Amino acid sequence: MASKVIQAYYDDDDVLMLAVKKVKAAKHHIEEVYCPFPVHGLDKAMGLAPTRIAITSFMYGCLGLCVAIWMMNNIMIVDWPQDIGGKPSFSYIENMPAFVPIMFELTVFFAAHLMVITFYMRSRLWPFKEAENPDPRTTDDHFVMEIEVHGNEKELKDLLLDTGAVEINMTEKNLH
Amino acid sequence: MMAVGALFIITGFLSAPSTVEEAKAIVASHDDGHGASHGEDAAHATEGHGEAAHHDSAHDEHTLAQLKNRPWSALYVAAFFFFMIALGALAFYAIQRAAQAGWSPLLFRVMEGITSYIVPGGIIVFVILAMSVAHMNHLFVWMDPEVVAHDELLQGKAGFLNPYFFLLRAAIFLGGWIFYREYSRKLSLRQDESDDNSNFKLNFRWSAGFLVFYLVSESMMSWDWIMSVDPHWFSTLFGWYIFASMFVSGITTIAMVTVYLKSKGYLPDVNNSHIHDLAKFMFGISIFWTYLWFSQFMLIWYANIPEEVTYYVTRIENYRLPFFGMVAMNFLFPVLLLMNSDFKRMNWFVCLTGIVILAGHYMDIFNAIMPATVGTHWGIGIPEIGGILFFGGLFIFWVFRALTTAPLQPKRNPFIEESRHFHY
Numbered sequence: 001m002a003s004k005v006i007q008a009y010y011d012d013d014d015v016l017m018l019a020v021k022k023v024k025a026a027k028h029h030i031e032e033v034y035c036p037f038p039v040h041g042l043d044k045a046m047g048l049a050p051t052r053i054a055i056t057s058f059m060y061g062c063l064g065l066c067v068a069i070w071m072m073n074n075i076m077i078v079d080w081p082q083d084i085g086g087k088p089s090f091s092y093i094e095n096m097p098a099f100v101p102i103m104f105e106l107t108v109f110f111a112a113h114l115m116v117i118t119f120y121m122r123s124r125l126w127p128f129k130e131a132e133n134p135d136p137r138t139t140d141d142h143f144v145m146e147i148e149v150h151g152n153e154k155e156l157k158d159l160l161l162d163t164g165a166v167e168i169n170m171t172e173k174n175l176h
Numbered sequence: 177m178m179a180v181g182a183l184f185i186i187t188g189f190l191s192a193p194s195t196v197e198e199a200k201a202i203v204a205s206h207d208d209g210h211g212a213s214h215g216e217d218a219a220h221a222t223e224g225h226g227e228a229a230h231h232d233s234a235h236d237e238h239t240l241a242q243l244k245n246r247p248w249s250a251l252y253v254a255a256f257f258f259f260m261i262a263l264g265a266l267a268f269y270a271i272q273r274a275a276q277a278g279w280s281p282l283l284f285r286v287m288e289g290i291t292s293y294i295v296p297g298g299i300i301v302f303v304i305l306a307m308s309v310a311h312m313n314h315l316f317v318w319m320d321p322e323v324v325a326h327d328e329l330l331q332g333k334a335g336f337l338n339p340y341f342f343l344l345r346a347a348i349f350l351g352g353w354i355f356y357r358e359y360s361r362k363l364s365l366r367q368d369e370s371d372d373n374s375n376f377k378l379n380f381r382w383s384a385g386f387l388v389f390y391l392v393s394e395s396m397m398s399w400d401w402i403m404s405v406d407p408h409w410f411s412t413l414f415g416w417y418i419f420a421s422m423f424v425s426g427i428t429t430i431a432m433v434t435v436y437l438k439s440k441g442y443l444p445d446v447n448n449s450h451i452h453d454l455a456k457f458m459f460g461i462s463i464f465w466t467y468l469w470f471s472q473f474m475l476i477w478y479a480n481i482p483e484e485v486t487y488y489v490t491r492i493e494n495y496r497l498p499f500f501g502m503v504a505m506n507f508l509f510p511v512l513l514l515m516n517s518d519f520k521r522m523n524w525f526v527c528l529t530g531i532v533i534l535a536g537h538y539m540d541i542f543n544a545i546m547p548a549t550v551g552t553h554w555g556i557g558i559p560e561i562g563g564i565l566f567f568g569g570l571f572i573f574w575v576f577r578a579l580t581t582a583p584l585q586p587k588r589n590p591f592i593e594e595s596r597h598f599h600y
Binding site: 040041054058086087097098100101 | 470473474477478480515516517599
């Protein structure tokens, strides 16, 4: 469905934050904000639901820990027991301190990589994907706030100019 | 005029909690009066007992020495622990200064209040060390000339581990730390009254210089004051290990004092983002401590060299509960409780975790000193609790007294505006 959106350009993250708060206070729905860098607190100001990536990260970490324990037990105890440093005890628990670095590293490895992959999938990003940002300047020094228009064009424009927007565009856009 | 008025009002407000703390301190020291006398009674009793058995064997003599050591060790552990909190807070403060951090200036007066304890605390520790040198106790076996005469390893170390050099080093370290603390505090107060930033810049330079001095001196201090109770044993990362312990204790105390003052309404501009940041440091440095603890343990466990591994054998065989309990308190507890970022913003959660972390790091120092000085005759009894109460009372009294002497919010710190609006 193509719909009309208004795009307000800002050139400072503090101005943007204040603008977002003002627009929210005027009860408009902000479709999206494009930033060249992460702006702290923007998600809260926009009223987005809190991220759940921390929970997935914790689960991935637990998975990594389990994989490490299973792997080291298979390699070093079950499949091919080795005498390293005079400790051929054939017991996982007695050799556990030697495996802690591996357990730690795999926990971090799983948490980090799976979290990044989850993030890409969730944000619908993949290699060679066409960029969604409306203006290449949002990768440099401009911020763009996008608001859907429902016949209140004039009112919105005045509000946005009032919040310190440096440029305002109207455009047709396919929103998903 | 307004500034002076505000200063008087704040001071007036602050003298209120100070007297409460004062009362607490008196109660605590009163308790300690009992504790110490009980401890002495116990020592006398065991002394008599020890002397009766004295003729039997050298083992009894050893036991007697260990029993005599117990009140001294308890005193020393508690005195060092509270001193270490102030020193850790001082290191944190110097890092904030040297990094010109924008989020923390609102907390500078809290940190300065905590570091004020470095003066009485340092002097007390120094006096205890001087008493050891004067053979009033046997915390450090290498100070006994008869022991050294029969020990070639100690003779080899005598160039470094001899009583005079030992005290000289302690005096230099303490002198440097106390000098920086007092000078930085003076510059910090002067900055409020001045009309340019010269005091602030000077403070930045001194803080950077202090950090260099601190890292070297703290490391040597940990060898001298803690590692040398076991003079045959050594670990190359011991300095870092003790540093992690004091750093996390200092940060935890900053967080707890901040939460307390805020709950009384004295720090109106401190928001939960500041608490969040302190809690992140508590969480991170707790993991850092565990990393060092485990690194030290694993290398020694794996190499299994007799003279190194005794350190852990005595601890695991005779100190199983405090040794592993401390890991649970210093690692598992903060990791599980402070993992969630919302919990880091809840004051009571931070305080609860803080209490466990502080208790855990007391156990850390306890585990570092006790096995060498009292051996199997350890316990958490009247001398230990008395020591904690006495030095805890003195610490609280001194810190809150220092907090009343200046307005709690720096006025002219160039970053104060940023700190006030700190978010996230």
